[in-house]
Amino acid sequence: MNDELNYAQMLEIPVETVKVNRKEKRKKYEPDLKEQLVQEVNERVSAVQDDPAYAESTPIERAPEEGRERTQRRILMAEFIAACALCAVIFFTNIFLPGSAVNTFLRGLFAGEEEVAADTRVYTDFTLSPLVNDTVEAEIAVSDTGVLSFTAEASVYPPADGTLLAVNGDADTGYTVEVGHSDSFSTIVSGLDTVYFAAGDEVKATIPLGFSDGEGEVRVMFYSDGSLINGCSVSEDGLAWS
Structure with a gap:
């Protein structure tokens, strides 16, 4: 009798339903080909930078074109000034010091071929x-x-x-x-x-x-x-x- 009573009480217990969602297992990560290539390049660059020979090398710097042109203009200007100074020295020594050692040297420096000795025989x-x-x-x-x-x-x-x-x-x-x-x-x-x-x-x-x-x-x-x-x-x- 008691068993029947217990069974009847059990039937009166409300039953709740539970929905079970199955979570799929995440697939194993597969790296992208592009990422692999980038990683390999980075590894090679790191290896080269760690090389002592690379660490001691000095990068070559090229002078800007503007700086090079400025240097050439300065050289031409210096040559022009030197030529003008030399002409001035020659001019003033010819006027004021015709018999000076400097004038004699300059005449010999710019003289052409030596003149042939005159043959004065009759x-x-x-x-x-x-x-x-x-x-x-x-x-x-x-x-x-x-x-x-x-x-x-x-x-x-x-x-x-x-x-x-x-x-x-x-x-x-x-x-x-x-x-x-x-x-x-x-x-x-x-x-x-x-x-x-x-x-x-x-x-x-x-x-x-x-x-x-x-x-x-x-x-x-x-x-x-x-x-x-x-x-x-x-x-x-x-x-x-x-």
Whole structure:
């Protein structure tokens, strides 16, 4: 009887329902590929920065373009000022101290090639050499004006050592050459069929200057300061000043 009573009381107990929500288990975290790449780069940078060689290195700084242009302008200005100062020194030393050591030094510094020493010898200071070889039979005539001439197939020699100043003409019309012996004395030879030297060459009285084939007349004229010399004689001993 008691059991039935207890059972009846149990049936009268209100019953509450409970809703149970199941919480799904969180999936294991999977890192993103981009994040992995960023992490790897950061790790490499950290490793390089921790390297002693990197820590001791000094970054190279490039000068700004504006600063570089300013430096170039300063250099050009300094060069211009130095040039002006040098010109001023030269100008004032030339005026006030023409014989000073500074002026002498500056003249030597800016001087060009050294001037060639003047050759003041006159024609009478030269001993004339034969115009042709002794083995050649050539009759040399002297005109009233002092012009020497001959016709022979022979090599022609200069009357004295000198420098070949000019070569004019051609093989058809004949060559005319001028030999300078000093600043005032020179010789002109015309009627040559061949010339062995070029203008500017040194010539010797013992070496042939040119050649004549004997078909034309060879003429030799001596000049002193541009004037024809009428004072040469021909004898068995050769040429001489009269």
